Amino acid sequence: MKIIKKRVCTALTASFIGLGVHSQSLAQGVSGKLFATGGVSQVEGAGGGGLAPWALITGYGTENQIGGSAFATIVNLDDYRLTSTGAAIGLYDRVELSFAQHRFDTRAVGAALGLGAGYTFKQDIFGVKVKLVGDAIYDQDRWLPQIAIGVQHKKSANGDVLTALGIPHDSGTDVYLTATKLFIDQRVLLNAGVRFTKANQLGILGFGGPLNDKVKPEFEGSVAFLVRRNLAVGIEARTKRDNLGFKEGAAYDAFVAWFPTKNASLTLAYVDLGRIVIPGKQRGLYASLQLSF
Amino acid sequence: MKSIFTQLAAATLSFAMLTLPVRGFAQTATSVKTAPNEAAIAGFGGYAGLMKINLDLVARLKTNALIGKLFADTDAPRLAGLLSDQFCELLGGGCKYTGNDMRAAHQGMGIKTHHFNALAEELQLAMDAAGVSQSEQFRLIAKLAPMKRDINERPE
Ligand code: HEM
Numbered sequence: 001m002k003i004i005k006k007r008v009c010t011a012l013t014a015s016f017i018g019l020g021v022h023s024q025s026l027a028q029g030v031s032g033k034l035f036a037t038g039g040v041s042q043v044e045g046a047g048g049g050g051l052a053p054w055a056l057i058t059g060y061g062t063e064n065q066i067g068g069s070a071f072a073t074i075v076n077l078d079d080y081r082l083t084s085t086g087a088a089i090g091l092y093d094r095v096e097l098s099f100a101q102h103r104f105d106t107r108a109v110g111a112a113l114g115l116g117a118g119y120t121f122k123q124d125i126f127g128v129k130v131k132l133v134g135d136a137i138y139d140q141d142r143w144l145p146q147i148a149i150g151v152q153h154k155k156s157a158n159g160d161v162l163t164a165l166g167i168p169h170d171s172g173t174d175v176y177l178t179a180t181k182l183f184i185d186q187r188v189l190l191n192a193g194v195r196f197t198k199a200n201q202l203g204i205l206g207f208g209g210p211l212n213d214k215v216k217p218e219f220e221g222s223v224a225f226l227v228r229r230n231l232a233v234g235i236e237a238r239t240k241r242d243n244l245g246f247k248e249g250a251a252y253d254a255f256v257a258w259f260p261t262k263n264a265s266l267t268l269a270y271v272d273l274g275r276i277v278i279p280g281k282q283r284g285l286y287a288s289l290q291l292s293f
Numbered sequence: 294m295k296s297i298f299t300q301l302a303a304a305t306l307s308f309a310m311l312t313l314p315v316r317g318f319a320q321t322a323t324s325v326k327t328a329p330n331e332a333a334i335a336g337f338g339g340y341a342g343l344m345k346i347n348l349d350l351v352a353r354l355k356t357n358a359l360i361g362k363l364f365a366d367t368d369a370p371r372l373a374g375l376l377s378d379q380f381c382e383l384l385g386g387g388c389k390y391t392g393n394d395m396r397a398a399h400q401g402m403g404i405k406t407h408h409f410n411a412l413a414e415e416l417q418l419a420m421d422a423a424g425v426s427q428s429e430q431f432r433l434i435a436k437l438a439p440m441k442r443d444i445n446e447r448p449e
Contacts, residue, residue: 029359032407034414062406093406141439184435187428228427229417 031060031293035229036259037137040267041071041290044125044152045086045100050253050269051236052220054191055148055180057131059090059292066091069292077282081105098127104204121204122157136180145181154203162206172199172207187226195220200243201276209243216241230259249274265290329387336429343380347373350419359411383436395443403446
């Protein structure tokens with residue numbers, strides 16, 4: 001219609017205000033992504049599911065906007081409690097910078113291990129993610145997923161205790177490659193990634209150990225179903241290394257993520273983080289609140 | 294449409310005046326018809342339902358803070374008719390969209406992803422208001438999403 005107008009009008013009268021005006025008058029705007037398409041905040045601070053980072057860039061910034069998110073997550077396990085808090089910014093839907101802090105409360109186990117009841121391991125996680133190719137949302141007519149590469153540099157605050165436990169490194173850098181695709185018609189999101197890491201329990205127990213001190217690939221993936229635009233349910237899995245001989249196993253979760261408004265989400269999950277030092281699997285409730293723009 | 298008329302009338306170019314409105318009316322005429330395959334668009338209330346949704350959509354677009362300006366002069370029934378033909382065709386309803394191709398229709402407007410999404414969100418609200426189920430909404434959105442490639446302004 002505009003084109004017709006333009007042609008007709010240019011032909012008819014030179015004084016007609018053409019289309020050029022619109023590009024100047026269209027506003028820049030904020031939070032330009034579609035509802036919930038920034039994902040939630042993954043436990044290490046990246047945009048993603050709960051356990052696995054996704055190739056999506058956090059927040060609602062589109063190619064000419066900046067977005068961001070902040071989150072607080074509590075994982076109440078049988079014998080421990082993990083809290084993770086952090087924030088991230090998404091630059092032009094291309095680069096994501098994130099920071100998260102983990103506090104891992106050993107509760108009664110701390111006393112049993114001689115660290116003292118409630119001894120808390122802490123680590124800081126600095127992340128960068130860059131979107132490489134594809135578009136998880138718009139490329140509905142192509143198979144290529146959105147692919148991103150990311151780095152998470154982790155620094156433990158408990159170097160002395162880690163050394164005493166025979167753990168060689170108190171910092172480490174995970175590198176991951178992740179692919180995400182939303183099949184809108186089927187209402188299914190698939191995500192798969194590989195992480196090159198030597199972290200013990202996400203890095204909470206340092207990096208490397210007597211059984212292995214090399215970086216090895218680990219799998220992480222998510223499957224989600226969109227019940228509504230603002231409600232997704234899904235499952236995730238993430239394999240972990242057993243560098244310390246504690247039979248550290250894979251982690252799983254089943255989640256519900258709800259966006260009561262475009263800028264807030266609440267994720268509840270049942271998680272199984274596998275064995276953490278003491279016998280028996282650590283299971284419990286995961287709750288995460290995220291605000292984003 | 295009004296502005297076309299004004300322009301045309303002012304210029305009194307009888308040839309253009311005859312061809313353009315006829316094309317416009319033809320479009321509006323198809324819009325009251327039913328689709329060859331109404332079953333494929335039953336979830337949207339058939340062709341009449343699509344038309345109702347798109348009239349609502351255009352009304353919402355006109356008041357949208359981000360992109361409303363672009364639709365200020367838009368002939369609502371005409372655009373709603375074109376969109377209904379297009380959606381009907383995409384959804385397998387067997388209609389034939391006869392308007393401009395998406396690239397030609399949108400180039401020069403400076404559309405970026407957030408503008409595209411502003412329209413998509415108004416469409417979702419219009420579909421919500423018409424009681425279209427989530428699965429049918431996702432079916433249509435899945436067809437529209439890749440059109441962003443043609444609709445967004447290309448950096449030149
Ligand atoms: C999937 C998304 C979209 C679809 C399917 C679509 C479809 C259409 C169609 C069928 C036409 C009529 C073309 C003709 O006159 O021959 C049209 C015109 C137009 N479109 Fe879009 N469009 C989309 C997105 C957008 C966006 C994001 C904007 C701006 C933010 C936009 C702005 C316009 C304008 C201003 C016109 C001219 C309306 C008039 O005054 O007649 N469109 N569009």
